[in-house]
Amino acid sequence: MSLSLLTDATVLNSLETLAADRATGALTGDRGTFYLLAGDVAHVDSPFAPDLGLLLTGSGAVDPDGWREALDQGGTRGRVGRQLVDNGRLAAGALELCHLGVLFDAAYFALGHVGRTPRFRPGIAHWLGAVRPVPVDTVVRESQRRREQLQRIWPEPDIDSAPLVRVPGARAEALPTRRGRTLAQVDGVRTAAEIASALAWRTFPTLVELRRLAADGLVTAVSAQPVPPDPSLPWHTATQDEVDTALLRRLRDALEAL
Known part of the structure; x- marks a missing residue:
């Protein structure tokens, strides 16, 4: 997928196009970046949502030394999540649940703003690695559900x-x-x-x-x-x-x- 194909697109319709093409790479909009793996969402980062490392260490689920160890061992290879499990710092199921929560939190913000044209960089992967990729339509549906719930409150x-x-x-x-x-x-x-x-x-x-x-x-x-x-x-x-x-x-x- 070339950058020119995303011209004048929103994050949402860019995601849908990339999912249909089973693309791998990073799609960046005004409020966050979606990391895609074969068309599914592997991770989402947003400055409006705390990242996984802060939540795991701040809550005590993983001690700071254990997090730094996983970063040192797996960061350059895109295997930080796998290192947490392999090093006995976090159970695989707990990692999946924590990761999904962070992914959906960040996606809520990254999808909720129409700004400049998003930018797609093919082949870019997140340093955390693929914990449990989620279909784009699941991410979009959950973001909309959250928006409606917050609107009611x-x-x-x-x-x-x-x-x-x-x-x-x-x-x-x-x-x-x-x-x-x-x-x-x-x-x-x-x-x-x-x-x-x-x-x-x-x-x-x-x-x-x-x-x-x-x-x-x-x-x-x-x-x-x-x-x-x-x-x-x-x-x-x-x-x-x-x-x-x-x-x-x-x-x-x-x-x-x-």
């Missing part, structure tokens, strides 16, 4: 990417633990991605909490005016445990369907 998308500020009087004491910890990180400077990184949490569950805080009138984007929640609107009220459990089920189903 709070309809203003600025919460996802703008610096966030607490509304005067907002306090964390009476909130559920996870939501209170999220609110504590809102300082008028950090974005959702920076809050997720500070907490070593995945981006999507963090966005769920931030949009709930916005719906409750506790948080707003710096560029926006505070808007009190309308009690008549049907905001989504699932607990974080329900969100996490449902996500794990979807990831498991996605793995079994591949």
